[in-house]
Amino acid sequence: MRLILLGPPGAGKGTQAKLICSAYGIAHISTGDMLRERIAAGTPTGKQAKPYYEQGELVPDPIMVAMVRERLQEDDCRNGFLLDGFPRTIGQAEALDEALAQTNQNIQLVLKIDASDRELIRRLSGRRVCRQCGKNYHVEFMPPREPGRCDHCGGQLLLRK
Incomplete structure (x- = not known):
């Protein structure tokens, strides 16, 4: 099973992703967590992303796509995965589609979670x-x-x- 979970920060993507991944035995790929881990570990893509992350800017698509491609090659993704917060741009979506096509895979389901602005602020704060x-x-x-x-x-x- 290959899923994408989209929604604004605070909508509950991470919470729902953990429940779905546990129920179906698939890998949870939170791009935010992955980004922080790779920066902390000093990986090549983490080093490239660090200045953008520290300035609070979006990390450029080529760097994020490279990180996700690397992550999808890990053993725990063989039975499926849930991408939490990726893709965020059309460029990322196209690159993901190309990467999956190389292994004859595709995304089977995209879920969007939303909440009111008031609720998002309450959750985030x-x-x-x-x-x-x-x-x-x-x-x-x-x-x-x-x-x-x-x-x-x-x-x-x-x-x-």
Whole structure:
């Protein structure tokens, strides 16, 4: 099964993606998480993306497409995958289509999740992330046991960008 999950930040893509991937035994590819991991690991594509990411700019299509292509080659994608937040542009969609066509694959389903602007702001303003381990929290929906501290490593929680 090969899926794409689209929607604005805060719509619930990550939450729904985890449920779908668990139910169907497919890989969850969150391009935001993948981008942060590759930047932290200092991979070649991570190094290319870092200046854009640090400035809060969209990472150029060729860099994002290269990251996704690399990720789709990993073993856990053999049984299928869910792309969370990719493609974001027509160029990315065309490049994804070309990459999948090379292996006689295609996307089987695209799901779009939406929410009102008011709800998106409420969700986004409550997001927190651990500075040390990257674990995500939400002050209302998934709060840590101790406010401002990660349950996993004790690190400081920051407003997630």
